[in-house]
Amino acid sequence: MKVVFFDIDDTLLDTSNFAKLAREVAINIMVENGLPLTFDEAYTLLNEIIAQHGSNYDQHFNVLTKTVFGKENPMLIALGMITYHNVKFALLRPFPKTLDVLIHLKTKGYKLAVISNGKTIKQWEKLVRLNLHHFFDEIITSQEVGLDKPNIRIFEQALERMNVKAENSIMVGNKFDVDVLGGINAGMGGILVNSKLSKEEIKKIHLEYDDIVIIDNISELVDYL
């Protein structure tokens, strides 16, 4: 029995791109409704706040209005949040080839699971909204383990939960250090996808780790699995 572990964000789903578009629309609406900044000023400020507090923090718009007005503006916060979520959920879908690849892996007899840095219910929510959760036997999140990837314990716990030996498993993700190197250090195989690394960076990785597969698009997984 072999198990393929996937990262979610920017591996199965184009999360960063949807989030970026949703943030742009939310800022636009907030500026139109009284936030006294230009779009560029407000968007830059929001990105600074996200960089400072992390993307899983759920009070970005609270901090934004507090920074601008000296105290929170609940109307603008509500408007920003509603707009952000409506746009994000309207856009949320898997990368075009994700479903084909998941179906291919199931027909080949692989078991599938997810290892994700994030909040448990939020990550399930993404998969449930897209009906992707039927493909995966387990979702292991950093929130429930109490440790983020690339900590080896999250990978070890995932292997235990799936009752599989590391050498019979592969970690697929878009971040080299967090996903792939994390998995490799736990004894798993590693496939890097959507990494957006330069040719030189990829060459360097191949020199150091000759067993890591690097692909541009998730559709290429079928050539290796």
Next chain:
Amino acid sequence: MKVVFFDIDDTLLDTSNFAKLAREVAINIMVENGLPLTFDEAYTLLNEIIAQHGSNYDQHFNVLTKTVFGKENPMLIALGMITYHNVKFALLRPFPKTLDVLIHLKTKGYKLAVISNGKTIKQWEKLVRLNLHHFFDEIITSQEVGLDKPNIRIFEQALERMNVKAENSIMVGNKFDVDVLGGINAGMGGILVNSKLSKEEIKKIHLEYDDIVIIDNISELVDYL
């Protein structure tokens, strides 16, 4: 200058009814997707959890699955939450006559504000989704004041925020003790709407408080203001 203060839930919006329908659909979906209870068992359990933790608690489905399985089931929690919110926001609208009444009051020169027991951003969210927030100069919530209605301080703080004397203001709400008596105790006028009290209960109130107006439907406000 006269100010009319409104409660939101079950006064401007049919909140309890929408929430009930949304909970029914959510429980239905959870049972269909593996919650090992009948609909009636699960719905009864959910209502017990809501009674215990209050309707503003945001982990009802977490507690529900933990009670049933001994630990949380994140897939069912996510499914329940998505369904609940989708249905609730699909149904959310003001009582049929709410807009007519708000427009009437504005044309009569009244200033309008909200005094609500609830979370600040969640209450703004309801008004913003319905574009009702344009009618109101201020929303005062129990969360920001740190005290729930009928505590006199929340009414006093609302009067300060609107810069109006109590005798020039009226509190409109669906709960006699919480909204109307609370307002009366702060020196405001009081109008009870949608109370669903029996004729005897209403008679009793009229005997004790001869200045309280009691109406069935928000549309009758126009007869008094």
